[in-house]
Amino acid sequence: MPLRLGTTAAGLVTGYVADTLFGDPRRGHPVALFGSAAARLERVLWADSKPRGAVYAGLCAFGPVGLGVALQTATRRSPFARFCLTAVCTWVVLGGRGLAAEGAEMARLLEAGDVPSARTRLSHLCARDATTLDSAELTRAATESIAENTSDAVVAPLFWGAVAGMPGLLGYRALNTLDAMVGYRSPRYRNFGWAAARADDVVNLVPSRAGAALTALCAPAAGGRGRSAWRMWRRDGGRHPSPNAGQVEAAFAGALDIRLGGTNSYGGEVESRSRLGEGRDPEPVDLRRAVRLSRLVGLAALVAAAAAAAATAAAATAAPATPWGASPVQSIGAPSGQGAVRRSVDNSASARPAVDKVR
Secondary structure, eight states: OOGGGOHHHHHHHHHHHHHHHHOSOSSSOHHHHHHHHHHHHHHHHOOSOHHHHHHHHHHHHHHHHHHHHHHHHHTTTOHHHHHHHHHHHHHHHOOHHHHHHHHHHHHHHHHTTOHHHHHHHGGGTOOOOOTTOOHHHHHHHHHHHHHHHHIIIIIHHHHHHHHHHHHHHHHHHHHHHHHHHHOOOSTTTTTTTHHHHHHHHHHTHHHHHHHHHHHHHHGGGGTSOHHHHHHHHHHHGGGSSSTTHHHHHHHHHHHHTBOBOOEEEETTEEEEOOOBOSSBOOOHHHHHHHHHHHHHHHHHHHHHHHHHHHHHHHHHHHSOOBTTBOOOOOSTTOOTTOOOOOOOOOOOSSSSOOOOOOO
């Protein structure tokens, strides 16, 4: 990768490649460790109270964001160290390979007619009750989760990495993990998890819509329909209970010419959702198509994120020195003597967070 692209852009690309080649670390995944720590803190702080839940969410998010700020600060005079740490952080927070692998495995089980195994496997993708789901409903649930998590596990981390470097990467993943743990509208978490769920909604407002737009852009390359993806996104994106999940799900439905949405059950609570799209019900072959589309959207998001980070680094390098002197160099291998300024700056406790839930 050309060094002139800057530390953040190079780190995002390298981390994405690492996730594509190696997937999640098999042992000691930092997201799983964070989830375990958050679960222990929940046992101490839990109360049926929104203020207590807000304190809990703030404390849990403070650690990862603070770590990101510390790493960003410590490497301000060492571009290569910042590049390496940004790459590691990106690899840790992305989930593209794992998402694609789970989608492909679900498709294989459904194509083989192994419904009992597919019901068990669905828990790797979402938190939906699967005990009574037939093949068609399992296919729909998996396809919806592939669409939603394309934004949550790929587009959004890259977006926040481009915007805020390591604090953005780690902070986003912390909030998304908390939402997956306590962001349910269940009796236990309706109040306590409210702050975590709302914070996750806020940080996904822009990435989810960017993901929907990229879905429409990438649909033809995946054998889908770009115009239909755009039309279904604009028409149906707001019909989902979540302000964000429906954006990408509607775009996927249009791109694949299928229909998503319907009746879902979470923790014994049944919810009827509006239909997204106007095609037929999804089949296992459509789940494989959704995986291909997800990969292309992730790649497009990487290109956009790297370009944005590189442009920010270039603008910072070209900016004049401040009255306090030039800030540390922000691009790898900047010419000697050139002044530059630094830019300001599946999930449950397991490595495979379940994120499809009712907000």
